[in-house]
Amino acid sequence: MPVLHQMQMSGNCYKVRLTAKQVGVPLVLRDYPVLGIETRKPEFLARNPNGRVPLLEWEDGRTLAESGAIIWHLAEGSALAPADSWSRAEALSWMFFEQYSHEPYVAVARFWLAYAPKAELEKKRHLIPEWHAKGNAALAVMDGRLRDRDWFAGDRYSIADIALFAYTHCADEGGFDIASFPAVARWIARVREQPRHIPLSESR
Amino acid sequence: MPVLHQMQMSGNCYKVRLTAKQVGVPLVLRDYPVLGIETRKPEFLARNPNGRVPLLEWEDGRTLAESGAIIWHLAEGSALAPADSWSRAEALSWMFFEQYSHEPYVAVARFWLAYAPKAELEKKRHLIPEWHAKGNAALAVMDGRLRDRDWFAGDRYSIADIALFAYTHCADEGGFDIASFPAVARWIARVREQPRHIPLSESR
Structure with missing residues (x-):
């Protein structure tokens, strides 16, 4: 299952959880503290050099940053994607x-x-x-x-x-x-x- | 021809001019002064309530705001659109x-x-x-x-x-x-x- 690197109270991360739920893609959630600096540490920066969540990580290691891009990708071909x-x-x-x-x-x-x-x-x-x-x-x-x-x-x-x-x-x-x-x-x-x-x- | 409401020195407007040129869509340019308040006047706000350029206006009156959305739309089906x-x-x-x-x-x-x-x-x-x-x-x-x-x-x-x-x-x-x-x-x-x-x- 893809891993969503996220902060629970972030609206940008909520967009991804809601879209994934409504298109039927199960996610593993990996939480980061809202006030921490975890996303500025080397381990995270190796996944997203821009140091931000949400970040979606697939089983094969590919990663995608930016909530708008992630929900666009999750929704492609579903009823949540704009039709024309x-x-x-x-x-x-x-x-x-x-x-x-x-x-x-x-x-x-x-x-x-x-x-x-x-x-x-x-x-x-x-x-x-x-x-x-x-x-x-x-x-x-x-x-x-x-x-x-x-x-x-x-x-x-x-x-x-x-x-x-x-x-x-x-x-x-x-x-x-x-x-x-x-x-x-x-x-x-x-x-x-x-x-x-x-x-x-x-x-x- | 579609009308691009624009400011010449705006990079956001330049994105639209460059994309249109490279996909072969001729545009009529309507210029606004960089330091003016023209885009906050009622005539412009009727076209884009967010009061910003670039704004692309089609012959049938449809309008599209936000440079990213405009260049995505212009490029659909062209070599400038991502392939997969x-x-x-x-x-x-x-x-x-x-x-x-x-x-x-x-x-x-x-x-x-x-x-x-x-x-x-x-x-x-x-x-x-x-x-x-x-x-x-x-x-x-x-x-x-x-x-x-x-x-x-x-x-x-x-x-x-x-x-x-x-x-x-x-x-x-x-x-x-x-x-x-x-x-x-x-x-x-x-x-x-x-x-x-x-x-x-x-x-x-």
Whole structure:
């Protein structure tokens, strides 16, 4: 079975666990501490020189980094893959949006406000207004997209929804108010109703 | 013909121009000023609520944002598309790496040091050491990848190389020394030798 090198509370790692569950690929989980430096040590850097999780490692030693690439690969040929060329383009557009305009604010605010040691948060406190402004801007873009459609790419639930769900559904931990984005709130409920859905904290 | 809403000096927009040229898709270019707020005005936000270029607009009104998604879509079915499932995964992994771990430092340093008004740069000067540290870390990861192979994904030149070339080949404008990364320097030369290559500033 492939090994997922991961941190349990990381939304990027949750994307991989949720996709693997929904496409039926069993994973072995190897956990790293959220606050440790394990992923900067030589043993890990030999697997991913960029020093980050998630990292998926196959039995033959091949490794794949970056949550978006991993879930794309796991989903290929499944119902979670966008069905046609335009839907693939839309899915990738939203997945890149998530990594560039959403995760650096929504996920980063969650990490520092909910998981980092309080003393460390103090050093970052001046950044909170920017995280919230840019994170709320990203949530507003999502809300606009969902106002007249159920899913981000094409006309069905796909890895684009998983990519955006991972840090959006727990954005309250970063001080965001999802109730201000009613179309996003309804979409979160729809994602949770999908077959074989697993929540972030319980998904092993 | 599709319209590329763009800024000429943006590496993200250059990725689209270079890919379109090499796959033979003619584009109409609509230019926006680098320092303007045109992309935050209602007319543009109606096309891309995230307020960013590049944005590709087709004759039928469909629009696609995010450079990675646009070049993936333009390249589908061409020699620039990765040839098999594993190469596609590798290409996406490097394209997400570029947007998350490379562009926010290498491209941002270039923008502030080479294109922003000097008075604005002063407000950002304290960030330069972080841009250089993280940008050099990304360039080191690229150098390691290229030490024993010619291209980032699979065994041929692809959109993964275009995505990384865009801001790497002009990283000197941001204060980076590419000569310190010899495998990257050799790869830059190889990319420039590809058929129908066009340089950033001259590509219209």
